[in-house]
Amino acid sequence: MAKPHFSFWIIAGLGLAWNLMGCLNFVTQMNPDAVAQMPELYQLIIAARPLWATLAFGFAVFGGALGCILLLLRRRMATVALAVSLLAIGLTVVQTIAVVGMAPSTFLALLVGAALFWYATIAQRSGWLR
Template sequence: MAKPHFSFWIIAGLGLVWNLMGCLNFITQMNADAVAKMPELYQLIISSRPLWATLAFGLAVFGGAVGCILLLLRRDMARIALLVSLVAILLTVGQTISAVGLAPSTILALLVGAALFWYSSIVYRAGWLR
């Protein structure tokens, strides 16, 4: 198995931090008191989100965190976890756009999710995952 370039550890680590922040965001949004203190737009997004979209949001961030942990462990299952996360991101972004319109944060989440999945495919082909 080929040894990864040092940038691999940086990208996988930053991806994990990004997804852990998403996990914290998800947990915060499950707390009614915390939601009540948020700006009105965020309250609207959260209150109008159906159960399936909430589940997709959780799957997106927790699946992304698991995928990045698997990347750091150099396991090829990281690709599957990051693909599941990307599909869940697409569902979440679609619902958010239909509820409140396009927001920069939704585009950023989609770009980061797609980039992490793409990167996992590259490092798999490079022989860095087992």
């Protein structure tokens, strides 16, 4: 197995940090007490979100975190986990755009998810994953 470039560890680590922040956001949004402390607009958006969008949000962030952990462990399944995450991000983006329109954070989430998946495919092709 080939030794990864030093940037591999930085990218996978930053990706994990990004997705762990998403996991924290998800857990916070599942806590009614925390949601009650949010601005009214956020409360309305969270309350109106359909179950499929909430599930997609969970798959996006937890799948992304798992994918980055698997990248750090140099496992091929990282690509699958990040593909699932990217698909779930796409579903979340569709729902978010339908409710509030295109926001910079929505575009950023899609961009980061796509970049992590793309990088995992590069790592796999380069022989860095087993």
